[in-house]
Amino acid sequence: MSEPSFDQQAWLGRIGYAGSLQPALNNLHKLIFAHSHAIAYESLDIMLGRTPTLDIASLQRKMIAGGRGGYCLEQNMLFREGLRSLGYSVTSLQGRVVRGLAIDAPRPAIHMLLQVNLPEGPYLADVGFGNLAPTAALLLREGIEQETPHEPMRFIDVGGELTLQARLRGEWEHIYRVIPYPRYDSEYEITNWYTATHPHTPYQSNIIAARPGPDRTRITMFNRRVTVRHATGEADKRHLNDDTEFRIVLRDEFGLNMTDDEIRTCIDVMECKGEKGAPHPFFA
Known part of the structure; x- marks a missing residue:
């Protein structure tokens, strides 16, 4: 129920x-x-x-x-x-x-x-x-x-x-x-704790966001890299340079209600600990 x-x-x-x-x-x-x-x-x-x-x-x-x-x-x-x-x-x-x-x-x-x-x-x-x-x-x-x-x-x-x-x-x-077997919510609690706290998962150190877009596109953000992939598989990529660009993308393109301080903290964590090369394969 x-x-x-x-x-x-x-x-x-x-x-x-x-x-x-x-x-x-x-x-x-x-x-x-x-x-x-x-x-x-x-x-x-x-x-x-x-x-x-x-x-x-x-x-x-x-x-x-x-x-x-x-x-x-x-x-x-x-x-x-x-x-x-x-x-x-x-x-x-x-x-x-x-x-x-x-x-x-x-x-x-x-x-x-x-x-x-x-x-x-x-x-x-x-x-x-x-x-x-x-x-x-x-x-x-x-x-x-x-x-x-x-x-x-x-x-x-x-x-x-x-x-x-x-x-x-x-x-x-x-x-x-x-x-193909039903799961209990308690199993999701275990999974949630692991994925949110384990140091080797990508979430603690990297800015990750994704959303379907218009005209069968998908937009993905992994740290400074923003990718718009078309239904054909072709992709347009760009890199973000400053706080203003991060704020515009997170708020306007992903629709996230985040303060300037929250966005700046994420950038600081990314700059200190985030992956510097290509996106994690889960988010490529």
């Missing part, structure tokens, strides 16, 4: 959704598209020394009332609550991220995703995978090329785990393997 404290209307207003509220596949597509475009993927609170909290009240304060984004656990926790408030049946799952790695790499289950159970079958819903989060629901069935508002996607089976792939520049690139 949905938590009584969830403000469905505030969420729908935040994502700009004014369509049908019936729990149906076509409406699920529209909700995913609206949420992913309105609430950016970002992990900047971790750079500010704030470990994300996953209770619904905190998520609403941050991402709905506070005008901020969040990373996978925050995004999909909030989206799950929104779907449940509308009457959708949702199963919570985890995935093994293999973006930029071997497809069968022995990866831990650190990504949260959702299975929405519909009369048409089980569908993946994921508004929290940065620059390759599917912008439509995807049927959890292998071997079917599925169109989205951005890249075509498909699943292939790898050792009993459906592996999500996107077609970029004419090639199929793998993203994550879906573990």
Whole structure:
């Protein structure tokens, strides 16, 4: 059941959704598209020394009332609550991220995703995978090329785990393997603590943000590098030079409500500890 404290209307207003509220596949597509475009993927609170909290009240304060984004656990926790408030049946799952790695790499289950159970079958819903989060629901069935508002996607089976792939520049690139077993929220709490506090994860030291853009584009920020990738796979890249440029990009292009001091702190952390070369493969 949905938590009584969830403000469905505030969420729908935040994502700009004014369509049908019936729990149906076509409406699920529209909700995913609206949420992913309105609430950016970002992990900047971790750079500010704030470990994300996953209770619904905190998520609403941050991402709905506070005008901020969040990373996978925050995004999909909030989206799950929104779907449940509308009457959708949702199963919570985890995935093994293999973006930029071997497809069968022995990866831990650190990504949260959702299975929405519909009369048409089980569908993946994921508004929290940065620059390759599917912008439509995807049927959890292998071997079917599925169109989205951005890249075509498909699943292939790898050792009993459906592996999500996107077609970029004419090639199929793998993203994550879906573990087909329900997860408890306590498991997400463990994952959240690990990803937010472990010194070897990229979030403590790097400015990371992503958001779908207009005309099937995606915009990604990794430290000073901002990339706009087109549906063809071609990309336009630019580098930021000063605080003013950082403020413009974070506020205007990613829609983040951040103070000058918060942005300056993130830049300071990045300059001291951030990666100097190419983006982490998860965010390339």
